Amino acid sequence: MSTLVHTRLDVRPLSVFTGAEIHGVDLTQPLTQDEVDEIRAALLRWKVIFFRDQHIDHAQHLAFARRFGRPTSAHPYDANPPEGYPQIRTISSASTTGRRGERWHTDVTGVVNPPAGSILRAGRQVPAFGGDTLFTNLVAAYEHLSPALRALADGLWARHQFGGFNGDFDNQTVYAQRVQASPLVSEHPVVRVLPETGERALFVNPGFTRRIKDVNEEESRHLLNLFFEEITRPEYTVRFRWQPGSIAFWDNRATAHQGPGDFAYLDVERVLYRITLEGDVPVGVDGRHSNAVLGKPFSAFGVDTGAVA
Numbered sequence: 001m002s003t004l005v006h007t008r009l010d011v012r013p014l015s016v017f018t019g020a021e022i023h024g025v026d027l028t029q030p031l032t033q034d035e036v037d038e039i040r041a042a043l044l045r046w047k048v049i050f051f052r053d054q055h056i057d058h059a060q061h062l063a064f065a066r067r068f069g070r071p072t073s074a075h076p077y078d079a080n081p082p083e084g085y086p087q088i089r090t091i092s093s094a095s096t097t098g099r100r101g102e103r104w105h106t107d108v109t110g111v112v113n114p115p116a117g118s119i120l121r122a123g124r125q126v127p128a129f130g131g132d133t134l135f136t137n138l139v140a141a142y143e144h145l146s147p148a149l150r151a152l153a154d155g156l157w158a159r160h161q162f163g164g165f166n167g168d169f170d171n172q173t174v175y176a177q178r179v180q181a182s183p184l185v186s187e188h189p190v191v192r193v194l195p196e197t198g199e200r201a202l203f204v205n206p207g208f209t210r211r212i213k214d215v216n217e218e219e220s221r222h223l224l225n226l227f228f229e230e231i232t233r234p235e236y237t238v239r240f241r242w243q244p245g246s247i248a249f250w251d252n253r254a255t256a257h258q259g260p261g262d263f264a265y266l267d268v269e270r271v272l273y274r275i276t277l278e279g280d281v282p283v284g285v286d287g288r289h290s291n292a293v294l295g296k297p298f299s300a301f302g303v304d305t306g307a308v309a
């Protein structure tokens with residue numbers, strides 16, 4: 001396996017499987033098509049890419065995102081985006097979402113078309129240390145299963161759910177009440193085939209995947225634990241330290257991530273801004289598409305009228 005990608009951008013891999021820093025581009029300026037193509041190629045190769053010292057504002061963040069897809073509304077449950085930017089979700093350690101610490105997850109897999117990508121940018125305020133984000137590579141996880149387990153996983157489907165259960169949130173918050181009241185539920189293939197590369201990703205995550213279909217509850221629990229252990233193996237992960245001007249852009253079809261569990265101990269409030277890109281409906285190894293059980297597809301809901309380049 002080659003670990004080098006030859007581009008005119010300076011692409012610096014951060015681990016054998018996952019993550020690369022991109023240098024030699026200025027995101028305060030409009031990107032050329034070559035730059036867009038090279039960034040996209042790096043994203044497909046490394047699954048999550050990082051930029052440093054890119055001090056962009058909300059408008060520039062949005063302009064960057066639109067070169068790679070169609071931004072969704074901020075979040076299916078988040079009604080408090082920054083003024084004038086309904087596509088941007090503010091993620092603050094002091095927020096009122098009542099998060100009890102992060103679990104490994106892929107963004108919004110309760111919907112039938114989970115976001116294709118997420119672009120998370122540090123605000124002016126991030127802690128000097130602590131508050132890191134972890135990412136893992138679901139393709140590497142799939143490819144290192146034994147052949148017999150890959151064959152089993154290829155034929156499985158799983159139910160993903162966002163909301164409608166207790167445990168992750170402090171129920172006193174408005175956000176938590178909204179999540180509980182309107183669950184999003186979909187069935188996705190356990191192994192999804194990525195359209196551009198044909199790679200197979202082990203598309204399950206502890207945050208939202210609740211149940212393997214067509215097996216009994218105990219079997220489902222064992223299988224999910226096995227897959228969760230596989231996707232979170234340290235060798236597939238990369239850990240990102242935030243600084244002002246840092247950006248992480250992940251392929252949400254091929255990764256899971258875990259925000260910090262040390263929110264309560266940070267020396268300053270940690271503020272990040274996230275844009276998610278509208279996703280396609282996952283396709284399994286047998287060509288079947290995911291289906292929605294509860295809730296609508298996650299899209300711009302009329303808030304984003306910008307052109308996709």
Ligand code: SIN
Pocket residue numbers: 091107118120132133257258259260272274
């Ligand atoms: C997210 O889950 O998108 C946020 C991750 C983080 O806060 O580091």
